[in-house]
Amino acid sequence: MGLYKELPESLTEVDIIIAGGGTAGCIVAARLTDADPNLSILVIERGSNNDLPTIAYPLFFMQNIVAGSKASIFYQTAPEEQLDGREIIVPAGGVLGGGSSINLMMYTRAQRSDFDGWDVPGWSADEMLPYLKKLETYHGVDHNGTHGHDGPINVSTGTFTSTKFQNEFLSVVEETG
Incomplete structure (x- = not known):
């Protein structure tokens, strides 16, 4: 269907709504359409499109931090004992593509110990x-x-x-x- 800033008037019903156009939301939408091309899927992203210069040219990422770019949301953690009481600023994607659009083109997975530390079946x-x-x-x-x-x-x-x-x-x- 395409990228819209407002819903088309002709769109009155969809099969599935996905909240968040980050990596996970887009992959879920793609996998669902692969499984059933007849599904009508609506992905809703609160942030803007990711065609911003600070995303297209990762070197400009610091401008996101300094100028308070619309592409990034910054969360502040509670003071952490392990960090001598310091608080951490955690950037998150507030744009189509989510964190994958603002992560300086870096990819990481959680460590084995992170998953195992949850001690949750599955x-x-x-x-x-x-x-x-x-x-x-x-x-x-x-x-x-x-x-x-x-x-x-x-x-x-x-x-x-x-x-x-x-x-x-x-x-x-x-x-x-």
């Missing part, structure tokens, strides 16, 4: 791995078979990789245990 790292793999098209060497190769999210190192930064980061991680 949500362990081993139980979640098939779904994480189904999400990705990984364009790298998959030594451990932990990545997917035909999902809707493309994951790669891109055309430029700062190995100096990567090595320094890994060195600090090893030093801190």
Whole structure:
């Protein structure tokens, strides 16, 4: 149907409404239409379209923070004992594409210990791995078979990789245990 800022008058009924046009909402909509092309699906996104310069050119992301861009929503956490009482600012996507539009083109998964730490049946790292793999098209060497190769999210190192930064980061991680 397309991208609209207002519902067309001819649209009076839909089969499914998805609140949020972030990565998850868009993938759910795409998977539902793949499963049944006859479904009428409406994705509602509160934020603007993601055709902003600060999204098209990630270098401008700092402008989002400084100028209070419409693309980003900033949440403040409660003081954390583990951070000596500091509060953290957490950016979230307030735009079509959600966090994937504002995340500086970085992709991360939760660690195994994050999933396992929930201690909730059905949500362990081993139980979640098939779904994480189904999400990705990984364009790298998959030594451990932990990545997917035909999902809707493309994951790669891109055309430029700062190995100096990567090595320094890994060195600090090893030093801190």
